[in-house]
Amino acid sequence: xxxxxxxxxxxxxxxxxxxxxxxxxxxxxxxxxxxxxxxxxxxxxxxxxxxxxxxxxxxxxxxxxxxxxxxxxxxxxxxxxxxxxxxxxxxxxxxxxxxxxxxxxxxxxxxxxxxxxxxxxxxxxxxxxxxxxxxxxxxxxxxxxxxxxxxxxxxxxx
Amino acid sequence: xxxxxxxxxxxxxxxxxxxxxxxxxxxxxxxxxxxxxxxxxxxxxxxxxxxxxxxxxxxxxxxxxxxxxxxxxxxxxxxxxxxxxxxxxxxxxxxxxxxxxxxxxxxxxxxxxxxxxxxxxxxxxxxxxxxxxxxxxxxxxxxxxxxxxxxxxxxxxxxxxxxxxxxxxxxxxxxxxxxxxxxxxxxxxxxxxxxxxxxxxxxxxxxxxxxxxxxxxx
Numbered sequence: 001x002x003x004x005x006x007x008x009x010x011x012x013x014x015x016x017x018x019x020x021x022x023x024x025x026x027x028x029x030x031x032x033x034x035x036x037x038x039x040x041x042x043x044x045x046x047x048x049x050x051x052x053x054x055x056x057x058x059x060x061x062x063x064x065x066x067x068x069x070x071x072x073x074x075x076x077x078x079x080x081x082x083x084x085x086x087x088x089x090x091x092x093x094x095x096x097x098x099x100x101x102x103x104x105x106x107x108x109x110x111x112x113x114x115x116x117x118x119x120x121x122x123x124x125x126x127x128x129x130x131x132x133x134x135x136x137x138x139x140x141x142x143x144x145x146x147x148x149x150x151x152x153x154x155x156x157x158x
Numbered sequence: 159x160x161x162x163x164x165x166x167x168x169x170x171x172x173x174x175x176x177x178x179x180x181x182x183x184x185x186x187x188x189x190x191x192x193x194x195x196x197x198x199x200x201x202x203x204x205x206x207x208x209x210x211x212x213x214x215x216x217x218x219x220x221x222x223x224x225x226x227x228x229x230x231x232x233x234x235x236x237x238x239x240x241x242x243x244x245x246x247x248x249x250x251x252x253x254x255x256x257x258x259x260x261x262x263x264x265x266x267x268x269x270x271x272x273x274x275x276x277x278x279x280x281x282x283x284x285x286x287x288x289x290x291x292x293x294x295x296x297x298x299x300x301x302x303x304x305x306x307x308x309x310x311x312x313x314x315x316x317x318x319x320x321x322x323x324x325x326x327x328x329x330x331x332x333x334x335x336x337x338x339x340x341x342x343x344x345x346x347x348x349x350x351x352x353x354x355x356x357x358x359x360x361x362x363x364x365x366x367x368x369x370x371x372x373x374x375x376x
Contacts, residue, residue, distance in 0.1 A: 042278070043272035056271055115264075127267060130267050
Protein backbone atom coordinates (compact mmCIF):
# COMPACT_ATOMS: atom_id res chain seq x y z
CA UNK A 1 0.00 0.00 0.00
CA UNK A 2 1.10 3.56 -0.63
CA UNK A 3 -0.15 7.04 0.03
CA UNK A 4 -1.14 8.59 -3.26
CA UNK A 5 -2.70 11.91 -4.13
CA UNK A 6 -5.07 11.99 -7.07
CA UNK A 7 -6.48 15.13 -8.62
CA UNK A 8 -9.97 14.15 -9.72
CA UNK A 9 -12.28 16.83 -11.06
CA UNK A 10 -10.02 19.55 -9.63
CA UNK A 11 -10.24 18.07 -6.15
CA UNK A 12 -7.31 16.46 -4.32
CA UNK A 13 -7.94 12.97 -2.97
CA UNK A 14 -5.40 11.45 -0.59
CA UNK A 15 -5.69 7.70 -0.94
CA UNK A 16 -4.06 4.73 0.71
CA UNK A 17 -3.93 2.31 -2.20
CA UNK A 18 -1.87 -0.42 -3.81
CA UNK A 19 0.00 1.33 -6.66
CA UNK A 20 -1.11 -1.52 -8.96
CA UNK A 21 -4.79 -0.86 -8.23
CA UNK A 22 -6.80 0.06 -11.34
CA UNK A 23 -7.66 3.74 -11.44
CA UNK A 24 -11.30 2.75 -11.86
CA UNK A 25 -11.26 1.11 -8.42
CA UNK A 26 -9.79 4.25 -6.87
CA UNK A 27 -12.34 6.49 -8.58
CA UNK A 28 -15.33 4.39 -7.64
CA UNK A 29 -14.45 2.77 -4.33
CA UNK A 30 -11.99 5.19 -2.74
CA UNK A 31 -13.10 8.56 -4.14
CA UNK A 32 -16.74 7.45 -4.23
CA UNK A 33 -17.47 8.70 -7.74
CA UNK A 34 -19.79 6.09 -9.23
CA UNK A 35 -20.50 7.63 -12.64
CA UNK A 36 -17.63 5.78 -14.30
CA UNK A 37 -18.60 2.17 -14.98
CA UNK A 38 -16.89 -1.19 -14.96
CA UNK A 39 -17.56 -3.12 -18.16
CA UNK A 40 -14.96 -5.66 -19.25
CA UNK A 41 -11.91 -4.92 -17.10
CA UNK A 42 -9.53 -5.42 -20.04
CA UNK A 43 -9.84 -2.20 -22.07
CA UNK A 44 -12.20 -3.73 -24.59
CA UNK A 45 -15.48 -1.91 -24.08
CA UNK A 46 -14.87 1.74 -23.11
CA UNK A 47 -17.38 1.95 -20.25
CA UNK A 48 -14.62 3.11 -17.89
CA UNK A 49 -13.21 5.97 -20.01
CA UNK A 50 -12.06 9.01 -18.04
CA UNK A 51 -9.79 11.86 -19.04
CA UNK A 52 -6.21 11.75 -17.80
CA UNK A 53 -4.31 14.88 -18.75
CA UNK A 54 -7.01 15.38 -21.39
CA UNK A 55 -6.68 11.93 -23.01
CA UNK A 56 -9.49 9.36 -22.94
CA UNK A 57 -7.84 6.58 -20.98
CA UNK A 58 -9.44 3.34 -19.92
CA UNK A 59 -9.38 3.44 -16.17
CA UNK A 60 -9.87 -0.32 -15.74
CA UNK A 61 -6.32 -1.02 -17.00
CA UNK A 62 -4.67 2.23 -15.89
CA UNK A 63 -2.78 1.72 -12.68
CA UNK A 64 -3.50 4.28 -10.01
CA UNK A 65 0.25 4.98 -9.75
CA UNK A 66 0.20 6.22 -13.37
CA UNK A 67 -2.58 8.65 -12.52
CA UNK A 68 -0.81 10.22 -9.54
CA UNK A 69 0.25 13.77 -10.36
CA UNK A 70 -2.01 13.91 -13.40
CA UNK A 71 -5.32 15.64 -13.87
CA UNK A 72 -8.21 13.19 -13.90
CA UNK A 73 -11.68 14.19 -15.10
CA UNK A 74 -14.64 11.84 -14.73
CA UNK A 75 -18.16 12.23 -16.06
CA UNK A 76 -19.04 14.07 -12.84
CA UNK A 77 -16.43 16.74 -13.62
CA UNK A 78 -16.86 17.12 -17.38
CA UNK A 79 -18.90 20.30 -16.82
CA UNK A 80 -20.10 22.28 -13.85
CA UNK A 81 -23.81 21.94 -14.58
CA UNK A 82 -24.03 18.95 -16.90
CA UNK A 83 -23.98 21.48 -19.71
CA UNK A 84 -21.07 20.29 -21.82
CA UNK A 85 -22.32 20.32 -25.44
CA UNK A 86 -22.02 16.54 -25.57
CA UNK A 87 -24.12 16.15 -22.42
CA UNK A 88 -26.73 18.58 -23.73
CA UNK A 89 -26.90 16.80 -27.09
CA UNK A 90 -27.19 13.44 -25.34
CA UNK A 91 -30.19 14.73 -23.40
CA UNK A 92 -31.79 16.38 -26.42
CA UNK A 93 -31.48 13.30 -28.64
CA UNK A 94 -32.31 11.04 -25.68
CA UNK A 95 -29.41 8.80 -26.60
CA UNK A 96 -29.16 6.20 -23.81
CA UNK A 97 -31.29 3.13 -23.49
CA UNK A 98 -29.96 1.32 -20.42
CA UNK A 99 -27.28 4.03 -20.06
CA UNK A 100 -24.55 1.86 -18.60
CA UNK A 101 -21.92 2.64 -21.26
CA UNK A 102 -22.77 6.29 -21.72
CA UNK A 103 -20.41 7.97 -19.31
CA UNK A 104 -17.62 6.34 -21.30
CA UNK A 105 -19.28 7.25 -24.59
CA UNK A 106 -19.62 10.88 -23.56
CA UNK A 107 -16.03 11.13 -22.31
CA UNK A 108 -14.73 9.73 -25.61
CA UNK A 109 -16.98 12.02 -27.65
CA UNK A 110 -15.76 15.03 -25.67
CA UNK A 111 -12.17 14.28 -26.68
CA UNK A 112 -13.22 13.89 -30.31
CA UNK A 113 -14.94 17.29 -30.35
CA UNK A 114 -12.01 18.96 -28.63
CA UNK A 115 -9.64 17.70 -31.35
CA UNK A 116 -12.06 17.93 -34.26
CA UNK A 117 -14.87 20.49 -33.85
CA UNK A 118 -16.63 19.37 -37.02
CA UNK A 119 -16.24 15.60 -37.30
CA UNK A 120 -17.49 13.58 -40.26
CA UNK A 121 -19.22 10.24 -39.84
CA UNK A 122 -15.86 8.59 -40.56
CA UNK A 123 -14.16 10.69 -37.87
CA UNK A 124 -16.86 9.65 -35.41
CA UNK A 125 -16.32 5.99 -36.31
CA UNK A 126 -12.55 6.40 -35.82
CA UNK A 127 -13.01 8.01 -32.41
CA UNK A 128 -15.88 5.95 -31.04
CA UNK A 129 -15.14 2.44 -32.37
CA UNK A 130 -13.72 1.46 -28.99
CA UNK A 131 -16.89 2.26 -27.06
CA UNK A 132 -19.31 -0.64 -27.13
CA UNK A 133 -23.06 -0.23 -26.55
CA UNK A 134 -24.98 -3.46 -26.03
CA UNK A 135 -28.27 -1.63 -26.55
CA UNK A 136 -27.13 -0.60 -30.02
CA UNK A 137 -27.59 3.14 -29.66
CA UNK A 138 -24.86 3.87 -32.18
CA UNK A 139 -27.06 5.81 -34.59
CA UNK A 140 -28.26 8.11 -31.82
CA UNK A 141 -24.70 8.50 -30.56
CA UNK A 142 -23.60 9.63 -34.02
CA UNK A 143 -26.54 12.03 -34.31
CA UNK A 144 -25.82 13.48 -30.88
CA UNK A 145 -22.15 14.05 -31.67
CA UNK A 146 -23.11 15.99 -34.80
CA UNK A 147 -25.57 18.03 -32.72
CA UNK A 148 -22.97 18.63 -30.03
CA UNK A 149 -20.56 19.87 -32.72
CA UNK A 150 -23.19 22.35 -33.90
CA UNK A 151 -23.84 23.51 -30.32
CA UNK A 152 -20.15 23.92 -29.67
CA UNK A 153 -19.69 25.96 -32.83
CA UNK A 154 -22.65 28.21 -31.99
CA UNK A 155 -21.21 28.82 -28.53
CA UNK A 156 -17.79 29.55 -30.01
CA UNK A 157 -19.30 32.01 -32.50
CA UNK A 158 -21.16 33.76 -29.69
CA UNK B 159 68.37 27.57 -84.56
CA UNK B 160 66.66 28.40 -81.31
CA UNK B 161 68.35 30.80 -78.94
CA UNK B 162 68.56 30.30 -75.16
CA UNK B 163 66.35 33.34 -74.63
CA UNK B 164 63.67 31.89 -76.87
CA UNK B 165 63.49 28.64 -74.92
CA UNK B 166 63.41 30.06 -71.37
CA UNK B 167 59.98 31.78 -71.46
CA UNK B 168 58.42 28.64 -72.87
CA UNK B 169 59.82 26.44 -70.06
CA UNK B 170 58.79 29.00 -67.45
CA UNK B 171 55.24 29.04 -68.86
CA UNK B 172 54.85 25.22 -68.72
CA UNK B 173 56.01 24.89 -65.12
CA UNK B 174 53.76 27.64 -63.84
CA UNK B 175 50.77 26.38 -65.80
CA UNK B 176 51.21 22.89 -64.45
CA UNK B 177 51.48 24.16 -60.88
CA UNK B 178 48.37 26.32 -61.28
CA UNK B 179 46.46 23.47 -62.87
CA UNK B 180 47.39 21.12 -60.00
CA UNK B 181 46.30 23.65 -57.43
CA UNK B 182 43.01 24.19 -59.21
CA UNK B 183 42.32 20.49 -59.47
CA UNK B 184 43.06 20.05 -55.77
CA UNK B 185 40.70 22.88 -54.85
CA UNK B 186 37.92 21.54 -57.09
CA UNK B 187 38.31 18.10 -55.54
CA UNK B 188 38.27 19.52 -52.03
CA UNK B 189 35.15 21.60 -52.73
CA UNK B 190 33.37 18.70 -54.43
CA UNK B 191 34.21 16.46 -51.51
CA UNK B 192 32.75 18.91 -49.03
CA UNK B 193 29.41 18.84 -50.87
CA UNK B 194 29.13 15.05 -50.66
CA UNK B 195 26.54 14.12 -48.07
CA UNK B 196 27.55 11.61 -45.47
CA UNK B 197 23.97 10.30 -45.71
CA UNK B 198 24.86 8.98 -49.17
CA UNK B 199 26.62 6.06 -47.60
CA UNK B 200 25.21 4.64 -44.40
CA UNK B 201 28.46 2.84 -43.71
CA UNK B 202 30.27 6.18 -43.25
CA UNK B 203 28.49 6.54 -39.93
CA UNK B 204 29.17 3.04 -38.78
CA UNK B 205 31.34 4.38 -35.98
CA UNK B 206 33.03 1.57 -34.10
CA UNK B 207 31.40 -1.19 -36.14
CA UNK B 208 33.79 -2.89 -38.50
CA UNK B 209 32.47 -3.21 -42.00
CA UNK B 210 33.67 -6.34 -43.69
CA UNK B 211 31.38 -6.82 -46.64
CA UNK B 212 30.37 -10.35 -47.47
CA UNK B 213 27.19 -10.71 -49.47
CA UNK B 214 26.77 -14.43 -48.78
CA UNK B 215 27.11 -14.06 -44.99
CA UNK B 216 24.93 -10.98 -45.04
CA UNK B 217 22.08 -12.56 -47.00
CA UNK B 218 22.30 -15.71 -44.88
CA UNK B 219 21.93 -13.63 -41.70
CA UNK B 220 19.00 -11.75 -43.17
CA UNK B 221 17.07 -15.00 -43.56
CA UNK B 222 16.99 -15.23 -39.75
CA UNK B 223 16.22 -11.52 -39.40
CA UNK B 224 13.33 -11.81 -41.84
CA UNK B 225 11.74 -14.69 -39.89
CA UNK B 226 11.66 -12.52 -36.77
CA UNK B 227 10.48 -9.33 -38.45
CA UNK B 228 7.61 -11.17 -40.13
CA UNK B 229 6.53 -12.82 -36.88
CA UNK B 230 3.36 -11.36 -35.32
CA UNK B 231 5.31 -9.72 -32.50
CA UNK B 232 7.09 -7.45 -34.98
CA UNK B 233 4.81 -7.35 -38.01
CA UNK B 234 1.62 -6.58 -36.09
CA UNK B 235 2.83 -3.02 -35.54
CA UNK B 236 4.15 -2.68 -39.11
CA UNK B 237 0.88 -3.26 -41.00
CA UNK B 238 0.23 -2.54 -44.66
CA UNK B 239 -2.86 -0.53 -43.73
CA UNK B 240 -3.48 2.08 -41.03
CA UNK B 241 -4.95 -0.34 -38.48
CA UNK B 242 -2.51 -2.36 -36.35
CA UNK B 243 -2.71 -6.13 -36.35
CA UNK B 244 -3.36 -8.29 -33.34
CA UNK B 245 -2.81 -11.82 -32.14
CA UNK B 246 -0.77 -14.71 -33.45
CA UNK B 247 -2.98 -14.80 -36.57
CA UNK B 248 -2.32 -11.10 -37.22
CA UNK B 249 -5.97 -10.15 -37.54
CA UNK B 250 -6.97 -6.50 -37.63
CA UNK B 251 -6.86 -5.00 -34.13
CA UNK B 252 -10.31 -5.11 -32.56
CA UNK B 253 -11.93 -1.68 -32.33
CA UNK B 254 -9.98 -0.72 -35.46
CA UNK B 255 -7.74 1.95 -33.91
CA UNK B 256 -6.10 4.10 -36.59
CA UNK B 257 -2.45 5.04 -37.01
CA UNK B 258 -2.95 8.85 -36.94
CA UNK B 259 -0.34 11.30 -38.16
CA UNK B 260 2.38 10.46 -35.67
CA UNK B 261 1.50 6.79 -35.19
CA UNK B 262 0.05 7.20 -31.69
CA UNK B 263 -3.61 6.95 -32.69
CA UNK B 264 -6.47 9.41 -33.08
CA UNK B 265 -8.95 11.24 -30.82
CA UNK B 266 -10.21 8.91 -28.07
CA UNK B 267 -8.37 5.98 -29.64
CA UNK B 268 -4.74 6.70 -28.79
CA UNK B 269 -2.50 3.69 -28.24
CA UNK B 270 -1.53 4.78 -24.73
CA UNK B 271 -5.19 5.01 -23.68
CA UNK B 272 -5.16 1.22 -23.32
CA UNK B 273 -1.50 0.21 -23.63
CA UNK B 274 0.19 0.98 -20.34
CA UNK B 275 3.90 1.34 -19.61
CA UNK B 276 4.09 -2.38 -18.79
CA UNK B 277 1.99 -5.40 -19.71
CA UNK B 278 -1.45 -5.58 -18.15
CA UNK B 279 -1.83 -8.81 -16.13
CA UNK B 280 -4.07 -11.50 -17.57
CA UNK B 281 -4.59 -13.52 -20.72
CA UNK B 282 -4.72 -11.47 -23.97
CA UNK B 283 -4.83 -8.17 -22.09
CA UNK B 284 -3.14 -5.11 -23.63
CA UNK B 285 0.64 -5.48 -23.76
CA UNK B 286 2.56 -2.44 -22.58
CA UNK B 287 5.50 -0.19 -23.26
CA UNK B 288 5.97 3.55 -22.63
CA UNK B 289 6.52 4.12 -26.36
CA UNK B 290 3.70 1.97 -27.76
CA UNK B 291 2.92 3.26 -31.27
CA UNK B 292 2.90 2.49 -34.98
CA UNK B 293 5.30 4.07 -37.45
CA UNK B 294 4.12 7.55 -38.46
CA UNK B 295 1.89 8.21 -41.47
CA UNK B 296 4.67 9.83 -43.49
CA UNK B 297 6.95 6.77 -43.15
CA UNK B 298 4.89 3.67 -42.50
CA UNK B 299 7.80 1.19 -42.55
CA UNK B 300 5.49 -1.61 -43.66
CA UNK B 301 6.61 -5.18 -43.01
CA UNK B 302 3.34 -6.94 -43.85
CA UNK B 303 3.43 -8.49 -47.31
CA UNK B 304 7.07 -7.60 -48.02
CA UNK B 305 9.39 -10.17 -49.62
CA UNK B 306 12.86 -10.62 -48.10
CA UNK B 307 14.29 -8.59 -50.98
CA UNK B 308 11.81 -5.75 -50.50
CA UNK B 309 12.15 -5.65 -46.73
CA UNK B 310 15.96 -5.66 -46.78
CA UNK B 311 16.00 -2.83 -49.33
CA UNK B 312 13.51 -0.85 -47.25
CA UNK B 313 15.46 -1.32 -44.03
CA UNK B 314 18.67 -0.08 -45.64
CA UNK B 315 17.07 2.98 -47.19
CA UNK B 316 17.19 5.99 -44.82
CA UNK B 317 14.24 7.46 -46.68
CA UNK B 318 12.15 4.44 -45.72
CA UNK B 319 13.66 3.28 -42.42
CA UNK B 320 13.02 6.30 -40.21
CA UNK B 321 16.19 8.10 -41.38
CA UNK B 322 18.41 5.61 -39.59
CA UNK B 323 22.08 5.21 -40.47
CA UNK B 324 23.93 1.96 -39.88
CA UNK B 325 24.79 2.70 -36.26
CA UNK B 326 21.21 3.69 -35.49
CA UNK B 327 19.94 0.54 -37.20
CA UNK B 328 22.24 -1.56 -35.03
CA UNK B 329 21.11 0.27 -31.90
CA UNK B 330 17.46 -0.20 -32.89
CA UNK B 331 17.77 -3.91 -32.13
CA UNK B 332 18.01 -2.96 -28.45
CA UNK B 333 15.15 -0.43 -28.49
CA UNK B 334 12.72 -1.09 -25.66
CA UNK B 335 9.79 -1.34 -28.05
CA UNK B 336 11.66 -3.96 -30.10
CA UNK B 337 12.53 -5.81 -26.89
CA UNK B 338 8.83 -5.78 -25.96
CA UNK B 339 8.36 -8.40 -28.67
CA UNK B 340 10.11 -10.86 -26.40
CA UNK B 341 7.89 -9.93 -23.45
CA UNK B 342 4.52 -10.00 -25.22
CA UNK B 343 2.20 -10.73 -22.32
CA UNK B 344 0.17 -13.82 -21.61
CA UNK B 345 -1.28 -15.79 -24.50
CA UNK B 346 1.09 -14.59 -27.23
CA UNK B 347 3.86 -16.58 -28.87
CA UNK B 348 7.43 -15.37 -28.88
CA UNK B 349 9.37 -14.54 -32.07
CA UNK B 350 11.05 -17.60 -33.63
CA UNK B 351 14.54 -16.65 -32.38
CA UNK B 352 15.69 -15.42 -28.99
CA UNK B 353 16.51 -11.74 -28.83
CA UNK B 354 20.19 -12.60 -28.51
CA UNK B 355 20.07 -14.71 -31.69
CA UNK B 356 18.08 -12.04 -33.50
CA UNK B 357 20.48 -9.28 -32.51
CA UNK B 358 23.46 -11.35 -33.65
CA UNK B 359 21.82 -12.03 -37.05
CA UNK B 360 20.75 -8.39 -37.36
CA UNK B 361 24.24 -7.06 -36.71
CA UNK B 362 25.81 -9.68 -38.98
CA UNK B 363 23.44 -8.76 -41.78
CA UNK B 364 24.22 -5.07 -41.41
CA UNK B 365 27.96 -5.24 -40.85
CA UNK B 366 28.46 -7.69 -43.68
CA UNK B 367 27.02 -5.11 -46.02
CA UNK B 368 23.24 -5.08 -45.49
CA UNK B 369 22.74 -6.99 -48.71
CA UNK B 370 19.24 -7.79 -49.93
CA UNK B 371 18.42 -11.36 -50.93
CA UNK B 372 17.83 -11.70 -54.66
CA UNK B 373 14.26 -10.98 -55.72
CA UNK B 374 12.31 -14.11 -56.51
CA UNK B 375 11.95 -14.81 -60.23
CA UNK B 376 8.62 -13.59 -61.61
